Amino acid sequence: MNHVKLLFFATIRERMGTKSLDLELPADLTIHGLKDRLSADYPKVKESLKSVLITINREYAFDEAIIPLNAEIGLFPPVSGG
């Protein structure tokens, strides 16, 4: 199993009701697989996940990426700083 830390920001943080979540994931799970799991476990963020940006260890990542061991995974909407 793979221990990962999820970090939520902005609208997704509000919908999740938490800033972070520690999860145990199967080895070799992809981002796509993670999204499926979150959609099932947290139906309130299912819509948000369709347009979510994902980062693995602070770099933007995409559906096909395999989640490395002990990854820090960010989930957030498109940025709006400035």
Add this chain to the structure above:
Amino acid sequence: MNHVKLLFFATIRERMGTKSLDLELPADLTIHGLKDRLSADYPKVKESLKSVLITINREYAFDEAIIPLNAEIGLFPPVSGG
């Protein structure tokens, strides 16, 4: 006669050795005529006058302009602020 005030800046001020000069000029003298007179009276600025910028009452003016009564006339090299 026309009482005018000449103001010198930068290199021309240094060559003239003064910041200003009050002059009596004939009525209807042009800038060109003023330059001729200054070249004759102050040979040390004759060279400078070839590339001098002239202002009449704080607006750029040119050789053919007739000097109005009680004018404030600026004489200086191209500007270099900033």
Add this chain to the structure above:
Amino acid sequence: MTFNMQHPNLPTIFSITEDEIDLNDLLAQITLASTGAAAIFTGMVRGETSRRGSTQANAGDEHQTEFLEYEAYIPMAEEKMKQVADEIRARWDAIEGIAIVQRIGKLYPKTPTVLIACTAAHRDTGVFEAARYGIDRLKEIVPIWKKEVSPSGEFWVEGEYVPKAGE
């Protein structure tokens, strides 16, 4: 201030802070003995959105803002600010100093919220373009978000850029 392996003598500042943005101080920090020009962009909280001069606001958008509340994914935002600075140096090699600062927390109208500053020997070396590029990129890839609070409620300002792979 960070030490940059590729540009060891060129100051690069990036910061996410709750403190006031001090333009005088930041400019001094990115001014070298060889520096003759700086272009600085700052963004401020708009208290009212009117149609005058706006290319984004339409008639129906006119409204008052009480404050904006900013949040950031701080360690990643710092890394992405460094990336923006590296991109600037790769595009404009005359750039000497770079400062990229985002203020976060609750920010009221007229308050500067973000600063991008670039210095160079002369003004015709790309400083203006570099500062413009910096704020554009910050708004694309640096993980910061803002929520607007107004008399009619609160809503998140929506970004739209989706970073590409490796960005």
Add this chain to the structure above:
Amino acid sequence: MTFNMQHPNLPTIFSITEDEIDLNDLLAQITLASTGAAAIFTGMVRGETSRRGSTQANAGDEHQTEFLEYEAYIPMAEEKMKQVADEIRARWDAIEGIAIVQRIGKLYPKTPTVLIACTAAHRDTGVFEAARYGIDRLKEIVPIWKKEVSPSGEFWVEGEYVPKAGE
């Protein structure tokens, strides 16, 4: 700050001063409730001219500067700064506030000597171009001169622009 007949609510600052240029203060003075973006240019005294990134300096020009000494034809310079501000507003009608400041006297390396700042609701309204235009025009028509003092002597910095009739 002056009252502008054509733009009664839009702040326009121009100043020739021996005091330090305070970017924070000037920016605050040209920030309205509707302002969301500012582009600021500052020029500084270069202490050393090197070839890196310079389009003007050649190998033979490398030198040290001890200080610059600025002088201005003050009342005319103020009028011409106002003209530059009017020209900016005529070209970019989204501009809200404008500040144009020239510091004069004896100024040492790394010191900001000039500032042009323009504000608007958004950054895509011409603020960068307006600030760039402002410094270009200041260097063409505003009667200010500077003399450089270096270990090898002193010399006047040469301008080259000759204003046209009515300019």
